[in-house]
Amino acid sequence: MDRIEALEDALTLTWAPLDHVRISDARRLTGPGMIWDHPGAVIDAFVQGDAGVVADAWGRHARRVLDACGWPQEQVATRLFQGGVNLALSAPMDQLYSAIFVAQTAWHLCAAELSGTAPQAFDAMIADLKSVMAQEADPALIALIRAAAEHDVDVLSDDDAVSIGHGIGAQTWPIGEIPTPEDVDWTALHDIPVAFITGTNGKTTTTRLCTAIAQAAGKMAGLTSTDMVRVGDDILDRGDYSGPGGARMLLRDTRVEIACLEVARGGILRRGLPTRRARVAAVTNVARDHLGEYGVNTVAELAQAKFAVHRTLPADGILVLNADDPVSVVEAAHVDKTICWFSLRSDAPQIVQAQTKGTPCAYLAEGDLIYFDGSTATTVMAVANAPITLGGAAQYNVQNVLAAICVSVALGIPWAAITSGLKGFRPDARDNPGRCNEFEFNGARVFVDFAHNVHSISAISGTLASLTAKRRYLMQSHPGDRSDEDIRAGTTAALMFRPDSMVAAELPNHLRGREPGDVPDLIAAAAKAGGLAQIDRAATPAIGARMILDQLHPGDVALLLVLSDRDEVFEMLQGAKAQ
Structure with a gap:
């Protein structure tokens, strides 16, 4: 033992x-x-x-x-x-x-x-x-923690190792080989710029955007996310690394110069945040999702959980918030930090107030992305030049772009890199897998998205509803731990896409207490109640995707809400033309 x-x-x-x-x-x-x-x-x-x-x-x-x-x-x-x-x-x-x-x-x-x-x-x-x-008791660890505080550098510790500093300024020792403070070369150790990014929707995309911008600045950027831990183009491991373990893995990699850490509600509540030394933190939005765990039963309480990222900021740190999100606006009143608001509206009250008070903000105005640094407004670029926004039609991604601009400025990244990073970041399976990835298949447009709650499903379905289509095909699934109410609401939100035909897919590895068929039955019933007549069922998302792909003709549009089997679906589309 x-x-x-x-x-x-x-x-x-x-x-x-x-x-x-x-x-x-x-x-x-x-x-x-x-x-x-x-x-x-x-x-x-x-x-x-x-x-x-x-x-x-x-x-x-x-x-x-x-x-x-x-x-x-x-x-x-x-x-x-x-x-x-x-x-x-x-x-x-x-x-x-x-x-x-x-x-x-x-x-x-x-x-x-x-x-x-x-x-x-x-x-x-x-x-x-x-x-x-x-x-x-580990007196050596306590001595090292105290010495690190005196040298103003971070310490990360776990059951296996302890490290001082971050990235290129880090050194790591096995937990049984902790040095005395006198044996540490403190001149070689330092922290790096760190951004925490959380929210109900958009946090993964925003994290990827920030990393792409940092790479455009010539920095070796690292990210953690619900998909992986990555340094530059090197994937250290795949899986959900939105908790402290992924952050430690990344921040101990001595190649990293800037770190963008996606942090999720679960990790915050289970263990807390991995460091108290972020330069900037962002909350993309707060919407109903994963309620009922750890005493978080309401959206307001969920906001309190996600806003914990502000505890990692120094006195001069920046908290980036969404002025279009009413829940964030309310919770912001309880936070004593400098807030950089972003909004789709130049006349949003928080944007107007920021300009009056001389605090930073970012907003969309007449098709341009604008950043205000407290005294001067800078036109960053036309929103249409950011491919992730689909010419500005994907407003949820316009918000993610605005958040990424605010975070990147706080990280000290120059404007040329910010614009270059945004222009080069595409909504495809390479740059942003699982987020509004578009393919051409047999003359039809196929969109693959990971949207999994009402807010995100509404965003993608509403955006694609405006596309011209001969016929529209939809595939949807839900994990079994969602309530009946949430499954019905998610299905209703998906119907904003105005599908002619739908496949309700089972998630056999995510039944989570339900019987097989229960969730597809709920989806089908909600879709029928919403006026849809053509509803099929599939044993897995991959099978459901194949059912739809086999029916596509030129001019059709398909939306595949893929919560599992994503790699299999991408493989089916491999020979298709990625947009």
Whole structure:
């Protein structure tokens, strides 16, 4: 058994069951998140009744346990949500497994109080905790973290390694070979410009745009995303790397000069953000998606989670926000950072206010992309010259372009590179796979998109609805963990495309608790209710795509909403002409 396994299994704690309270497994917080910007541990308690009573008990018992363990400097926090409360405590960076047991011990005491039962002997529980803390304590890591702070450079640590600095200014050591501060060449270590990019929709495209712009500036740019970790053209690994693990992988690569990190809600809530040292952070928008997890039940709470990126910014950092997104406008009032707004409208209130106050913003005016630096407005380029916008018709991508301009300026990239990067970035399977990729197939126009929630489906369907077509074909699928309401709403949004025929495809690897056929049945019923008569079913998206491709004739338009089997679909279109 290795050290981590030994720590994970060091203690087995139990507590009195409560009929009105269900708790999640405690999880480690390694960086800034929704609740605060401290490392530590958090438990989600789902409460039938007054969650405030649970929060009050947590505040008292967690404080008592922390003090008894010798952590009087650590803090306690609660966050009430509809149906429950997040229970958090902070801990030293070298004691995060111990923090789990501290949290569980505090909950043991809470449960005893709330159930009216006797807890275990307090002193014995504290003695057990101190034993685990002694096993986990890593004075060398703490000394290195303190020294890095004195030298104003970042530290990234995990179970396997610790690194100082980022990219070309980084050095990494195995966790068992941490040097003393005196043995570190601090002159060789430094951070690099880092951008965090989050949002419900558009974050992957914006991250890719920012990376393309940085590469146009001659920089070795790296990105993390829901698809991969990439340095230049070198893909380090494929998969969903929108959490801290992907960020550490990228920021430890000594080739990287600029890093653009896509960060998703799940990673922020599970572990927190990987660094406190971003130069700029962007929130593309906030819309209904993935609600009901970690105590995030409303769109307003989702905004709080995504806006956690502002905790990574220094005093002079820039937070890039969408003035066309009402949820972001409301949440921005709670953030004390310099905001760079972007909008499709030059007369949006936030744009007008920014120009009046002399703060940065970007907007669309008479077909041009404009950036205002606080004193001077610069015409960046005509929106039609950015291929990703489809001549300006894809307004959601116009917003992504505006966000990328704001981020790139904050990263210090010159205008020539910004315009070059935008002009060279195409909506194809190479530059932006899965996002409005267009192909010509048998004289028909075929669009492949990864849109998976109502907001993104509405955007792509509404954009393509204006295209002239003899016949329109649509394929759609949904993962099984979406609610019936969300599946119906997503189908209704897809009907904005005005299809003549539709294929409802199963996602066999993403049933997530549903029976086979349930989701296609919901899609088909919603489509029929929306007035569509021709509805077929397919066992997979790849089969559904082939069904549609076999029917296409010159002048037709097809929209394939491909949530899985994307590579297979691209392979079918390989011989087609990419637009």
